[in-house]
Each structure stands twice: as C-alpha cells, then as structure tokens.
Amino acid sequence: IKENALLEINQCTKIEDIENVRVKYLGKKGEITNILKGMGKLSQDERPIIGKIVNTVREELEESIRIKKDHIKENEKYEKLRLETIDVTMPSRKRSIGKKHPITQIMDELKYIFTGMGFKVAEGPEIETVYNNFDALNAPKNHPSREMSDTFYINENLLLRTQTSPVQIRAMKAMPLPIKIISPGRCFRFDAPDATHSPMFHQLEGLVIDKDINMTHLKGTLDAFVKQFFGESTKTKFRPHNFPFTEPSAEVDVTCFKCKGTGCSMCKGEGWIEILGAGMVHPNVLRNCGIDPNEYSGFAFGMGIDRIAMLKYEIDDIRLLFENDMRFLNQF
Numbered sequence: 001i002k003e004n005a006l007l008e009i010n011q012c013t014k015i016e017d018i019e020n021v022r023v024k025y026l027g028k029k030g031e032i033t034n035i036l037k038g039m040g041k042l043s044q045d046e047r048p049i050i051g052k053i054v055n056t057v058r059e060e061l062e063e064s065i066r067i068k069k070d071h072i073k074e075n076e077k078y079e080k081l082r083l084e085t086i087d088v089t090m091p092s093r094k095r096s097i098g099k100k101h102p103i104t105q106i107m108d109e110l111k112y113i114f115t116g117m118g119f120k121v122a123e124g125p126e127i128e129t130v131y132n133n134f135d136a137l138n139a140p141k142n143h144p145s146r147e148m149s150d151t152f153y154i155n156e157n158l159l160l161r162t163q164t165s166p167v168q169i170r171a172m173k174a175m176p177l178p179i180k181i182i183s184p185g186r187c188f189r190f191d192a193p194d195a196t197h198s199p200m201f202h203q204l205e206g207l208v209i210d211k212d213i214n215m216t217h218l219k220g221t222l223d224a225f226v227k228q229f230f231g232e233s234t235k236t237k238f239r240p241h242n243f244p245f246t247e248p249s250a251e252v253d254v255t256c257f258k259c260k261g262t263g264c265s266m267c268k269g270e271g272w273i274e275i276l277g278a279g280m281v282h283p284n285v286l287r288n289c290g291i292d293p294n295e296y297s298g299f300a301f302g303m304g305i306d307r308i309a310m311l312k313y314e315i316d317d318i319r320l321l322f323e324n325d326m327r328f329l330n331q332f
C-alpha cells in the first residue's frame, strides 16, 4: 500500500490529484483508515505491532502529501509569474498628444490676463451687419475700409466683420452699465496673403464704459497688460492716430521685448513695436447705442492676436499660422 501510495503521490501534478490520493488512502474510507478500523479484530500480540507499522506508514504518507502539495503550489506560483512577466526592455508605443494652436495659446493667455483685471469675455458673430461694423462705429460713408476691395461683402447689409469693434456695439446695446469686456475673435479683410497679411486673422477688442472714465484708465490698463504679457520692464508709447470710433485715438507701441529698446531686426532697429490701436469711445458711438455721453464715457482698444503671436514666438510669416504644417505647429 505504501509503495503504491508513494508512487501515486509522486505522479500528481495538480492540487486536486493529490487530494484524491489523500482521500483514497487516508480519507474516512481510505485504505489505511480501513486497516486502522479493523484493528479490533486482531489478537493482543498482533495489535501493537501492526498498529505501529500502520501509524508509521500513515505519518509517512501524510508527510509526503504535505511536501508534494507545497511543491505543486510553488510550481503554480512560478508558472503564474512566468506568464505575467513584462519585458521592460521592449520599446513602448509612441502616443502623439495634441496641443493648442499657438493662436489659441496666445488667446488663452490674453484672456487670463484681462479676466484677472476684471474683464468679462464677450463674443460676437463673424458675419456682421454693415451697420454694426461701420455705421454705428461712426465710420464715414466714404471711409476707405468700406471699399469692396477691402471688405468681404455678403450683400449690401451683411459682411464678414473686418474688426472685432462691432462687438462693442452689441455689448453697449445689450449689457447693463458699467461695461468691462474683452472680445477675441476672427476678422476678415480682402487682402492678398503675404508674409504679413492674411485674409483671415484674429483681433482682441477691449471696452470699458463707466462714469468718469478717462485716458489715464486706458493707459494704466494697457501698461499693466503689456508688463504682464511682455515683461515687467516693458514701456508703452502712445502716438496720436485716427479711428472713426475713438476720440482722441492713439496707436500704442511697446519697447521691443527682444532687444529691450536698443534696436534689433525684430523692431527694425527702432526699439519700439506697434501692438495696438486705442482711444476714448467717440460720443457718436455712445449715442448710437443709447448711452448719454454726458453721463458716461469709456475707452476701447484692439490688437491683432496673430501679430502678437508672431512677435512673441518670432514667427516671420503669418501664413505659417494657418497652413497646419505639423512640423511648424509642434514647436509650440
């Protein structure tokens, strides 16, 4: 019995097998158990001798089963680990992650700075009325920007907005006073594309209307903006200009952030770079929107986002921004 049992134990490869062998020999009706049960029938002399032998065999078999069980468990563990092995030397699969377009990055940065100063973001449609884009903004009937050769007209009343300034009109008509908004968005002009012109481009408009707003508020706001955007040491310079919708009007230059005003290729040796147009909202524009210019005043400014992105990232051709060449875009 012992030899048979040991042979069977040895052949087991699974925990279930070994359990079957155990039941067969040591279980309630197992062969060894049966012998132990039959001990009563033996004589006084035989009983201790047979009993000793059977118990020894039983202990031996129990020990063998235990060792074999441990062995099988160990093997199973190794097999499991082997199957779960990861080859850490294998090259990983490359995942390409999308990024924000440089224009969107600049827009986000501008929004962040201006909302930090309390401006709300307002948006308007890209298809505008001629009235909102020109008339309400006090553009004289013969203003050159109205020409068919400068503006994409859809019909005599509708056009693709040439600037974000019509959002001023929409805001002043719709919003309760005081108003403090920026409005980023696409604009369109009938320009042949070249390194500095694109028929589609982006502007960001700013508008503040409240009681007692004056030029110092405009200057302070823009000064805070350029310092945050171009760097603390940036200075601004207001040059007199003319826009139909502001009076007085100015073009605003900043010290070249590359050469810090000493003159370089970026600022064409001038030390200054023009970045935006601005001024005090013309009383006619306020009146066109139902606001009393004797009670309220305001300032407005508008800047080209593409131009600012080009300056910041030193991009020398605006067309690169809209060709969607991944080799170009991946650099930002």
Ligand code: PHE
Residues within 6 Å of the ligand: 162, 163, 164, 165, 205, 206, 243, 246, 277, 278, 279, 300, 301, 302, 303
């Ligand atoms: N809309 C003007 C432009 O396109 C910029 C501007 C906006 C100027 C607001 C003054 C005030 O040139």
